[in-house]
Amino acid sequence: MSIRLQKESTVITRVVAFDMRYSLPPGAGSDAVHTDPEYSLAVTHLRTGNGMSATGFALTLGPGNRLVCDAIEILAKPLLGREIEELMAEFGEVSRQISNDSAMRWLGPHKGVVHLALASITNACFDLWAKTRGVPLWKLLLDLQPEELVALLDLSYLEDALSVGDAIDLIRSQWSSRAERLPILEKGYPGYDTSVGWMAYEDEKVRELTRRAMDKGFSAFKLKVGSSDRNRDLRRAQMLRECAGDSATIMFDANQQWDLPTAMQMCRSLARLCPLWFEEPTHPDDLAAHIELASVIAPVKIAAGEHIPNRVLFKNFLRAGAMHFVQADATRLAGISEFLTVSLLARKSELPVVPHVGDMGQVHQHLVLFNRIGLGHEVQFLEYIPHLRSHFVYPADVEGGVYKTPQEPGVSSDLLNLPASHV
Amino acid sequence: MSIRLQKESTVITRVVAFDMRYSLPPGAGSDAVHTDPEYSLAVTHLRTGNGMSATGFALTLGPGNRLVCDAIEILAKPLLGREIEELMAEFGEVSRQISNDSAMRWLGPHKGVVHLALASITNACFDLWAKTRGVPLWKLLLDLQPEELVALLDLSYLEDALSVGDAIDLIRSQWSSRAERLPILEKGYPGYDTSVGWMAYEDEKVRELTRRAMDKGFSAFKLKVGSSDRNRDLRRAQMLRECAGDSATIMFDANQQWDLPTAMQMCRSLARLCPLWFEEPTHPDDLAAHIELASVIAPVKIAAGEHIPNRVLFKNFLRAGAMHFVQADATRLAGISEFLTVSLLARKSELPVVPHVGDMGQVHQHLVLFNRIGLGHEVQFLEYIPHLRSHFVYPADVEGGVYKTPQEPGVSSDLLNLPASHV
Structure with a gap:
């Protein structure tokens, strides 16, 4: 009763x-x-x-x-x-x-x-x-049996790529090795800093923010490119490499601005700075352009997903080798559920999931821990954007460039100052 | 002055x-x-x-x-x-x-x-x-110089498929032969009837409506399939073929309902009834599924486009041979402008445009005339759905199964009974 x-x-x-x-x-x-x-x-x-x-x-x-x-x-x-x-x-x-x-x-x-x-x-x-x-979301997900987890997912239109049985088998195959991956909970999940390189920032501001981020423990940084002035892109990219040093990881993000010929040219020019990836090099619907670009700019890689809306398009991109870093976003896809579906698809394709953080990392800090421990994804890093920190009840705790494992029950989305009369 | x-x-x-x-x-x-x-x-x-x-x-x-x-x-x-x-x-x-x-x-x-x-x-x-x-839209478009027409289009992200120069050249290449194609204005553009075969209609109603449409001069009919009861699909499809006769053109429309394995199976089963096409056999974002299906069900063809939202995705489908009938819709794409862009892409791929009529054919009756005369597309037929006829100021005039060429100035979209205080 x-x-x-x-x-x-x-x-x-x-x-x-x-x-x-x-x-x-x-x-x-x-x-x-x-x-x-x-x-x-x-x-x-x-x-x-x-x-x-x-x-x-x-x-x-x-x-x-x-x-x-x-x-x-x-x-x-x-x-x-x-x-x-x-x-x-x-x-x-x-x-x-x-x-x-x-x-x-x-x-x-x-x-x-x-x-x-x-x-x-x-x-x-x-x-x-x-x-x-x-419990916090990461623990909730880890506590589920494979069948319970897969019951959270809508796998329709994936029958040719990830059946219910495939998904259960994949989760089960990672079960016995979970213990080896648990130390990530103590160490925390590494972050990378996107907020040093916004497009409108002057050069000196980018340098200053990069130095400050390095002092805080970050060693990976993203720069916005796709300026109408290509020389500005090249100058800022060079500057970031020099400022961050040869051992740092840097990424360039064009936010879909380039057409394919421009992307080809700019990626070739910027490749000498050894970025880890080019992000959203062209239109997010243009599968063929991503495939062609991937073949031309290798060994530099493509990151995409911020504007790929669903599992069906991800299936197509993954199958075609049109992306190397899977930037699924639980605030673009149909939430945590479809994020997990795409994470399973990516695991099957042996590609890393490095979320785009439309949630400012609040929810994704849980999801990358589950992906690591529960699905056996390699540890990558999680994007960090601090601008909304002050509005969350429990803002992500990032110290030494690392996301500390959240312990509060829930998905860390609670906001301060919701309209009081309704809450 | x-x-x-x-x-x-x-x-x-x-x-x-x-x-x-x-x-x-x-x-x-x-x-x-x-x-x-x-x-x-x-x-x-x-x-x-x-x-x-x-x-x-x-x-x-x-x-x-x-x-x-x-x-x-x-x-x-x-x-x-x-x-x-x-x-x-x-x-x-x-x-x-x-x-x-x-x-x-x-x-x-x-x-x-x-x-x-x-x-x-x-x-x-x-x-x-x-x-x-x-002037009516079809005449407006035919009166434009190639450069003026192309200035109506946003060709961004098509640089690798249809440059401004390509588009102008294509229109110009059809200029001298326009006169040969003008008789369509007198004959009218053939229609096909979608309204005989809605999913919820009982068998007898489908038969009755088909007979009536044949009496009116139609010789092409579409049937909705994708029922949860596959035998119902097969029975209705057989019935339509028998009712319409061997010389009639019939098409089957699954409205995205099937996953790929089901689509494979159902298309194989229904192919013996010799449909002209299978329409929207699976998820509209699933390029790979369309490619695979196209190769398996040949010589039966695939029609798609009702839910393909933009020129970039159409470019990918056309290039990959993932569709055979291009069902662009000026009320799904960015209007008449992007419809013309997709029509140019399709012409370049030598594929017919058979619009899906989210506009009930009001606007598309103009656009297929322009596609025929101005771009040299072959005459196909235009979908006919009569249910909103009584709400238009100038409803499409379909007689003998043929769209009569509209003569009123505009795009034939004016509606009766818009809220009076605002109009």
Whole structure:
């Protein structure tokens, strides 16, 4: 009886969307195509009968955030009245149904505003689930049996690449070696700093921020390229290499700005600086361009995924060898659930997942730990962007260039200062 | 002075979005994934200083229509104060700028709600332009010089497939033979009937509607497949072939419902009925699945495009031989402009464009005439869906199974009963 009562109390009784906007310091967040971003979170906020609350969100860059919030209000209705454990026991099917809503699917399918809304909804469900169990997300995921984990996933349209059986087998194959990988929880997960090299920053500011980041323990840095002035790109790239030193890891990010001929030319010019990767070198839908570029710029590699919206397109990119670093993002894909699906696909292709952090690393700090321990992915590093730190209840704890393992129950998405009358 | 005055009077002075919903007869519009659609138009309505008005729209299927309207209100702002001839003289650049709006681009890019909004905006601009010149769209396009036509297009990210020079050359190469293709204006453009075979229709209704359509002069029919009961698909398909006769053209449309293994199996089973094509056999993002399917089901062909959102993905599908009939839709792509771009790409690949008619054929009846006469595309047929006829000021005139050439100025999008206080 007490169990039954407890279950009834974790029924979702309210779903509200919040349109949260955060202004950034001058120049922060700028890149070749997003020149003056206002980081905005389309928040799904859940309440339960026993007064628990949970938060999920997707990132957008300003006025469109309202559209995602409106889509959340429409798509989240099936959550009302659902008990969280029962919901999550079949979340793959829930995700499939929401993403194939007969009326809303036309707006995607599985991409754009409706898919961003599903990301936010999904992440809120995982937050509530982890809080209900009193554990951080990484532990929640590690505690699941393979069958339970795969029941969280919508593997439709992957029948030719990752069946339910394949997914269970893959997780099971990594089970006995988990213990060897547990020390990462103590050491923490390495970070790399994106915030030194925003497009609008003057050279001196990039140098100063890079030096400061090195002092803090970072040894990997990303620079925005794709400027209309190609010489500026070349100068800044050279400067970053000199400032960071030959032993540092540097990456260049064009944010989709280049057409293929320009990408070919610029990647060739910048390759002598030995970057680890070129990120989003051209249009994210252009599979053929990525394949061609990959063959031309080898051994330099391609990172992509920030704007690849779903598992079907990732399947195509992975299969074609069109990317080398899989920048899945749980705030672009259909949340934590589809992030895990793409992580399984990537593991099968033996490619590393290095998330793009539309969540500022809050959720992904959990997910890379699960990917490492649970799926046997190699340790890479996790992007670090500090600009929204002050707005989280539990901002990621990054020390010595390393993400410390989060211990609070949930997915670390809770925000300060949500509109009080509704929360 | 009078010319100047005239120009000032065709300045866009107001842009309003209307969320128009239309209920359908029971079962109409239903398919494997859209079970109970409410045809909804996200309308862009323009007014000029001299009191002209123009209409463009994108189709959606119900509650999400409001989201597209909200996106229109945000994205259409750059049109205010623009004179229509000056705007259209550089519309390719205008389209590029709107689709790359620094804040809104994140919600796509170039897909989903924001791209549907751009479709609606673009189509309204073309309507205003054609009305200003007092000609129907097909004539407006045929009257343009190759350079003027290409200035309407955003060819970015196509540098490796269709440069500005390529596009101009292609149009010019068809110039001297235009006269041979003009008779289509008198004969009219053949139609095919989609409305006989909606998923929810009982067998007897499909038979009855097919017979009636044959009596009206149609000889090509489409049937919805992808039912959860595969035997129902097989039975209905057999029935349509028997009812329409061996000389009729029939097509099967799965509306993305099948995974690849199912598509393989069903296409093999249905191939004996000699359909012209299988339409949307699986997920519209799954390039690899389309390629594999195309190789397996030959000589039966694949039609796709209804949910392919932009020129970049079309470029990939065309180049890979992943489709045989190019179902571009000017209410899914970025309007008439990107439809023309995809038509040029398809012409270069020597593949026919057979539009999906999210506009119920109103705009596409003009575009297939331009494709035939201006670009030298072969005559195919144009989809016919009659359910919204009574809501248009000038509904497409289909007689004897043939679209009669529209003569009214504009793009044939004007709607009856827009909210009076705003129009």
